[in-house]
């Protein structure tokens with residue numbers, strides 16, 4: 213049994229980790245880390261865990277935790293993991309960080325977009341960007357995994373095969389994405405109150421959102437060129453889900469079958485990526501509660517653009533599910549263990 217510690221178990225991403233790991237046959241949660249609920253029953257924070265989880269919330273002492281578990285998930289605000297991790301800890305335990313601390317290779321870029329000083333830049337180079345379908349082999353040998361963000365997972369996987377094969381002009385790529393409000397976390401913020409979000413839709417972080425450099429970096433590796441793009445997130449009145457709609461000019465004339473063959477080349481054997489049937493558009497409701505990414509595309513010959521679409525559950529493939537997928541790879545387990553979650557509906 214793999215012994216697991218979660219720092220930030222009381223947040224939305226941490227809560228989803230608990231839900232998924234509770235059904236994992238080879239992992240056992242030993243530490244439910246919290247800042248605000250120390251010594252309180254975990255199930256009193258999340259009643260869905262009543263009579264399922266009997267444990268009490270503990271502190272966020274990573275040093276102490278490192279000698280008691282095999283893997284630590286940090287599902288905490290930006291900057292916290294980088295402020296806690298050190299060589300002694302990494303020599304004892306594997307870390308999967310759900311925040312952005314180790315996702316961006318250039319520390320100056322991280323500090324500029326996140327507005328905070330990076331406390332452990334010495335570990336950035338070794339951290340593996342945990343987008344399992346793309347970096348699977350590196351993840352297997354990693355001791356520190358930077359789990360990608362929700363918008364980024366959806367945006368990158370949707371465009372990756374076409375960027376890799378050079379059939380889209382990367383300088384024309386525009387990503388328009390929508391997220392449910394659980395993407396903003398559980399802590400109280402006026403912008404996320406019911407009356408602010410319900411019956412409303414809005415763009416935010418326009419031209420400044422911190423996921424932009426992460427998407428640019430990863431699609432830059434795929435296309436082999438420096439990528440600069442527009443990424444515009446929107447908040448929509450639903451609990452879970454991300455839908456990314458991406459537009460780019462084609463670099464050559466291609467047919468539906470040729471593009472489909474490119475997606476199939478990369479994803480046909482990927483359990484969690486479903487390239488949908490022709491003309492079926494991805495919808496967040498068809499992936500809710502699951503680790504699936506649903507993808508499709510449409511060529512618009514009038515504008516010579518291709519429109520790519522992707523949908524995920526932000527808390528599963530966009531956070532906790534992908535983190536568990538990474539854990540499975542790091543410990544040599546079946547990659548889908550604990551993740552065979554059928555999407556729920558309605």
Ligand SMILES: NC(=O)C1=CN([C@@H]2O[C@H](COP(=O)(O)OP(=O)(O)OC[C@H]3O[C@@H](n4cnc5c(N)ncnc54)[C@H](OP(=O)(O)O)[C@@H]3O)[C@@H](O)[C@H]2O)C=CC1
Nearest residue numbers: 220222223224225246247248287288311362395397398531
């Ligand atoms: N929500 C999402 O869809 C996604 C989130 N992420 C990332 O996951 C991380 C967590 O996000 P999310 O769950 O939404 O956030 P929440 O606000 O819901 O949860 C934050 C968690 O961090 C804990 N925490 C906060 N400050 C501290 C601190 N100083 N020391 C220790 N623990 C602390 C909180 O503890 P307590 O409640 O006990 O005070 C809580 O458990 C973030 O980095 C986020 O960017 C990534 C992908 C998707």
Ligand SMILES: CC(=O)N[C@@H](CCC(=O)OP(=O)(O)O)C(=O)O
Nearest residue numbers: 310311312361362391392395396
């Ligand atoms: C709706 C909403 O507010 N979403 C969050 C993204 C949360 C997230 O996933 O953050 P990381 O991927 O960086 O860890 C935001 O836009 O900041």
